[in-house]
Amino acid sequence: MVTVDNWVRVMKKYQQIKEHIQQGIERGLYLKGDKLPSIRELSASLSVGKNTVIRAYEELEAKQVLVAHDRSGYMVADINLPKELQNDTLNAPCDIDLLSLSKAILRQPNQQNLLPMGSAHPDIDFPAIRSLYAEIGRHSRQQVNIPSSYLLPPGNASLLKYIANITQDLGISVSANEVLITHGAQQAISLSLQALTRPGDIVLVDSPCYFGSLLLLESLNLKVIEIPNHFNYGLDISAVEQAVKTWDVKAILVNPTNNNPTGYTQSESARRALLKATEGIPFIEEDVFGSLTYEGIQKTFKSLDTEDRVIYCSSLSKTLDSRLRIGWILAGKYQAQIEKRLMSENMGSVNLIQSAVSDFLKKGKYKQHIHRVQRSYKHNQKRVSQQLTEALNGYEHMRERYYLSQPEGGFLCWLTLPVGADGTEIYKQALKEQISVLPGTMFCTQEQYKHCLRVSFASYRENDKWINGIKTLARIVADHCKTIENN
DSSP states (O other): OOOHHHHHHHHHHHHHHHHHHHHHHHTTSSOTTOBOOOHHHHHHHHTOOHHHHHHHHHHHHHTTSEEEETTTEEEEOOOOOOGGGTOOOOOOOBOOOOHHHHHHHHOOSOGGGSEESSOOOOOOOSHHHHHHHHHHHHHHHHGGGSOOOOBOTTOOHHHHHHHHHHHHHTTOOOOGGGEEEESHHHHHHHHHHHHHOOTTOEEEEEESOOHHHHHHHHHTTOEEEEEEEETTTEEOHHHHHHHHHHSOEEEEEEOOSSOTTTOOOOOHHHHHHHHHHTTTOOEEEEOTTGGGBSSSOOOOHHHHOSSSOEEEEEESTTTTOGGGOOEEEEOGGGHHHHHHHHHHHOSSBOHHHHHHHHHHHHTTOHHHHHHHHHHHHHHHHHHHHHHHHHHHHTSGGGTTSOEEOOOSBSSEEEEEOOBTBOHHHHHHHHHHTTEEOEEGGGGOSSSTTTTEEEEEOTTOOSSHHHHHHHHHHHHHHHHHHHHHHHO
8 A cells, every 4th residue: 555655755766866867967977868777777776666767767758858769778868959058158247128028028919819828827717716816805895894004014914924834835944924925026036136236236047037037137227147047957057156256246046946937947956056156145036836846845945045045035926816916035134124125115015915815825725726736737738748749740840859848847838949940920920820928038138049939838728729729839830940941
């Protein structure tokens, strides 16, 4: 009989094996095309069961890290990642100019008619969301009987307690008095950047980087160094080491778990290496997708931090509804400084939403909801990946010429096309067919991801609209790439 405890132990073992193999690839122990140890050999050398090794190998194959060959076992895949994710050169700190592009793309007409493959909003078609809005309605009706007042930072006392519980479930030891409620994660990151930097300062970011973070950096007149993300193990540590030796980096902003836009999750070993390579430099960790990991919990930078230099920012926007605008900061030694800024910017928080969400969380429906959405997004990821891959492979000139990331959490993935493709043109053509995607140019400062697209599968349904929409998107991509090839 397999108990829950036994299952957790097995899960941890296969994840450890995955990380062991990915570390070997990262360090050059295994190169593309190299044969990995047989299932029997690895099982014996690591003292684990064969089924545990098989599961680790199969999941790495699903992520396109490994390929299986008949009678030859597993080999490291020859993944054609874009050149800029592999080179050793590092661009100098640069200014940002994304506002006009972002405004143009985000003002999409007839939102209700679009197939939402570009949106980073969660699926809200769950019982818990209906219960949440019923609670908000009840609190709204009660407001007329409550004297008017400001809800001052750090926020609703009951909500602070429940947010602390949510954070503890992610492996971060925290008490309610260490939490500051903000107007979404965006304000949390903004306050953190203002506490750590001044105009003209240099901030290191993972690349591609969420366009909202780039817009914040632009508005604060900060310069950025973009550090490439490798889909299998996160930030390029050598590039980070080069950057901090060359320039006066004031802060590091990362989104390491179920990353927006790529969907990748940085391994624990890579996180420890990054902390070691950047000793003393403050971190801002954005973790809005952390609760949406399909299996297990990844250790956060905050939980690994021994220097109290990591500011942790999260929200309920991706787990419940982005319209709530409830985020929070665990600021550590920067708490007093950030709370002072929060008071000056946010003298009156939204009493109604905070009290209603607090009562919703009190009823204990949140964990059940999280398990439900994890299962839903895992299913959606598998189906969209299968359908989009099959559709693209239906065009001979597209086979083995693209890379679709295989996230293990969240609801976003990243499609890398042949260099020369123009994601903005594909976006425009898709919009004409009532399909929304986001071009890669929104997630960088120098158009290095022009040939990429961010795709959301949050609201996927097994219906004609989605199935035909994916086929249409594949046709648009294939036609565009064919035109580029012919020219």
